[in-house]
Amino acid sequence: MAEMVTYLPISSPFIRLAGRYVDEAFGFACGWNFFVFEAALVPFEIVACNVILHYWKGSEIVPAGGIIAIIICLYGLINVLAVQWYGEVEFWAALGKVLLIVALLIFTVVVMCGGNPTGDRFGFRYWNDPGAFAELYHTGDLGKFLGFLQCLIQASFTIAGPDYVSMAAGEAENPRVVMPRAFNAVFYRLTTFFMLGSLAVGILVPYTDEEMKVAFSTGAPGAAASPYVIAMNRLNIRVLPDIVNAMVLTAAFSAGNSYVYCASRSLYGMALEGKAPKVFTRVTSKGVPLYAVLVVLGISLLSFLQVSNDAAVVLQWFVNLVTASQLINFASMCVTYLRFYYGMKAQGFKRDDLPYKAMLQPYAGWYGLVGTFIMTFVGGYTVFLPGRWDIPTFLFSYTMIAVCPILYLGYKFVQKTKLYRSDEIDLVKNVDEIEEYQRTYVPSPPKNAFDRALDWLFG
Known part of the structure; x- marks a missing residue:
């Protein structure tokens, strides 16, 4: 992705490049899959916010439907009336997420070494008792493999990153310099945080912990099921x-707001290219694609499923849908890159x-394609x-696998x-414009020490 986007930094690149390097029908299917992926994350985060709020005693007096309605209204107000503050809010929210994970990692190191009220220096105790691998559905090696596989599936839900970075390519300043740094920063920092976070969880809580079992089985509200809180x-x-x-609540609300923004802009971008109804090209005086935002907010009404179902079950449905769409998204990016790679080779670049x-x-591209497929x-x-057997789980897990080929073949026909x-x-299309921009670009130096610190921190 980084190689393609830095060569041709355009807006929504992995969607548009799919049409340019593979097939316009392929780009159409990729665009709609990405929209579904983004839009489905909105009700997921709304349900998550509702669950998190109910962590505190007394919050149960507010019905789930009321909280969901309030959050949807807030998303609508922010994305329609206060969109000019979107970037600023998301910047500080992202900084808060980084501080949270860093603080939790420091917490892990301190308490495992005995810096806790009980004075227990438990270290890596739980790596030996009960051990590293939990059995799932079966006993023995098969059960341990299924446990590992379930972790791998859950991890697939969290692999987003490069696609979000690439979305800003068309609006980034000096993209051929900035975007490589951004891609590297996302890859190395997210990989580091995920690996250290997984390590910390394994250190803090054994998989046999009774409180954690009860929290997961009952759909405990808020961070009550978090290994850190346990x-x-x-x-x-x-x-x-x-x-x-509180910080997790802020992160969840911010994420939902971000998904409303990204999903609506994806739909707007597809409409501009004729791959979505033209009505979604209409914008307000502030440039907000109003109808696209309303569609995303309409999809967010799926969060009301929580009113008649267990919150944990509803969250898992959305996790299944998003995971499938995200894996298809990454597989599509791999296909697009491989076509780019072999196109350059065939044309002498x-x-x-x-x-x-x-x-x-191209080995990494093939590995990514096969793995995500x-x-x-x-x-x-x-x-x-x-x-x-569970019909909702089946539908949420496999619907997009059937829908994407239908979209591709339908558009192609x-x-x-x-x-x-x-x-x-x-x-070569648009490349001359990018190169001319690079030749005439004059960088603006950081205005103060704070700007220099941000440049260093965020690459």
């Missing part, structure tokens, strides 16, 4: 659980001349186990598009 409770640490819950050259290509079908495998050969791929 560890804090076990170690008799007060106040911190409330702080963690040298990758050494690119602003950014990815490692291990397999995981897309594995995601809902539990419904095929004896006695575990109607528009009579063609699958480009490697020597037919357009690798």
Whole structure:
């Protein structure tokens, strides 16, 4: 993704480049899949916010439907009337998320070394007792493998990153310099945080912890099911659980707001290219695609499913839908990159001349394609186990797998598009404009020490 986007930094690149490097019908299917992925995350975050709010005693007097309605209204107001503050709000919210994970990692190191009210220096105790691998559905090695597979499926839900960075390519200042740094920062920092976070969770709580089992089985509200909060409770640490819950609530609300913005802009972008109804191109005086925002808010009404269903169940439905769409999204990006790679090779372009050259290509691209393709079908495998058939889980896990080919073939049939050969791929359109911009660009130096610190922190 970084290699393609830094070569041609345009808005919504992985959607538009899919149409340019593979097939316009492929770009159409990718665009709608990404929209569904983004839009489905909005009700997920709304339900999450509602669950988090009910962590505090007394919050149960406000019905779930009321909280959901308030959050949807707030998203509407922010995205229609206060959109000019979107970037500023999201910046500080992102900074808060970074501070939260750093604080939790520091907390882990301190308490494992005995810095807790009980004085227990538990270190890596839980790596030996009960051990690293939990059994799931079966005993023995098969059960341990299924446990690992379930973790892999859940991890697939969290792999977003490069696609969000690329969305800003068309509006970034000096993109061929800034975007490689941004991609590297996202990859290394997210990888580091995910790995250290997983390590911290394994240190703090054993998978046999009774409080955690009860929290997950009953759909405990807020951060009550968080391994960090469970560890804090076990170690008799007060106040911190409330702080963690408050920061998680802020992060969830911010994420939902961000998804409303991204989903509506994706729909707006597709409408501009004729791949969505023209009505979605209409904007307000402030440039807000009003009808696109309203559609996303309409989809967010799915969060009211929580009113008649268990919150944990509803959250898992959305996790299944989003995971499938996200894996399809990444598989599509891999296909697009491979067409870009082989197109450059067929047309005599040298990758050494690119602003950014990815490692291990094309092997990494093929690895990503095969891996995400397999995981897309594995995601809902539990419904095929004896006695575990569940229609909602099946539909949320596999609907997009059926919808995407239908979108592709339908658009291809109607528009009579063609699958480009490697020597037919357009690798030069808009490139001259980008190179002219780079030649004439004059960088603006940081205005003060704070700006320099932000440049260093965020790459």
